[in-house]
Structures are given as structure tokens and as C-alpha cells.
Amino acid sequence: MVNLCTGLLEQLTWNHQKPKDQNEKAFVQSEYAPQFQSFFPEISTIQTDSNSQTQSLQSGFAASNNNFNNQLLQKKSYDDGYKWRKYGSRPVKGSERPRSFYKCSYPSCPVKKRLEMNLDGQIIEIVYKGSHNHPKPQSIEDHNLLHRPQINYS
DNA sequence: TGGCTTTGACCCCGT
DNA sequence: TACGGGGTCAAAGCC
Numbered sequence: 001m002v003n004l005c006t007g008l009l010e011q012l013t014w015n016h017q018k019p020k021d022q023n024e025k026a027f028v029q030s031e032y033a034p035q036f037q038s039f040f041p042e043i044s045t046i047q048t049d050s051n052s053q054t055q056s057l058q059s060g061f062a063a064s065n066n067n068f069n070n071q072l073l074q075k076k077s078y079d080d081g082y083k084w085r086k087y088g089s090r091p092v093k094g095s096e097r098p099r100s101f102y103k104c105s106y107p108s109c110p111v112k113k114r115l116e117m118n119l120d121g122q123i124i125e126i127v128y129k130g131s132h133n134h135p136k137p138q139s140i141e142d143h144n145l146l147h148r149p150q151i152n153y154s
Numbered sequence: 155t156g157g158c159t160t161t162g163a164c165c166c167c168g169t
Numbered sequence: 170t171a172c173g174g175g176g177t178c179a180a181a182g183c184c
Contacts, residue, residue, distance in 0.1 A: 086159055088177060
């Protein structure tokens, strides 16, 4: 479940980072967004901004206090297959939600991401900036995903 | 000992 | 030009 969704997130955020045209952008949104949202109904919007090369996922976690969902979302946001290093955080003016800033810890990789959370530690928004200049590090979970004959959504 | 998070300060940019 | 907000830096401490 986590692996599959992480993969979907991956495709949403990285593989289509630079849509060639509006058709491709539409494809991204139509092809993956429904799948993603079917797994994470809390995700209310998926934002794609090809001009700024920035995508974000917005969710309506305020409506959900489900711990399991929290764990899943924490998981996919912090562990999307790449290694991230936190380099800063600051409160958002007019909001009680802190904002955290992460860099990809791969040497010379320019990618950054911004995480916005509410007080419960639930992730409200993820914004990616830039694109990785290296392949995604292989993890045990990735290996399991690749070789898993059947996905159990329990 | 290396890599991480925390956190206060600094810098840049928009108004 | 001054000010405020947001992003980043870097030192310190923790694991």
C-alpha cells in the first residue's frame, strides 16, 4: 500500500516534472490523480505548475484524525525514495502551521521540498522544487514493490 | 565520527 | 527607501 502510493507520488511529482505541453500535463492529471486520490481520499488537490517546475499536494487532513492515514502520509512525504536533509523551518505568518524545508542529500542534487504541517504533525502540503540529477536510490521497499506479484491493499 | 535536526540570524525580494 | 515575510545558512547539539 505504502509502496504503491509512494510510487504513484513519485510518478506524479518527478517523472512528469517537465510536461512537454498541455496535453502531457493533462495526461498527468487525468492518468494519475484519480488513482492517487483513490488511495488517499484526504488529498483534495494535486497542483502542477509546469512553469515554475513546482508541484504540490494539498490535502484536507483537518477533516481526518485517522492515525493510520497520518502514518501513511508521514511515510510517503518523508520517505519518497530519496534521501532528504532538513535545513530549516519557520512558522507561517497568519497560520499556526510550521513549514519545514528539505534538500535532497545526494551530492550536488539541487532538489528541495517544502513541507507544511498542522500542529498534530499531519502534512498539509508538499511542494517540490527542481528535478533530481541522479537515479532514485534503491531501497528494500522498492525492491519488494518490484518483485511483489500481488498488491495487498489491506 | 558522520549525518541528522533544531534554531536563531541573515539575506533577498516584493510591497 | 524602509519594512516585513519567506527562504537559506550555519553553529550547536543529538543520535
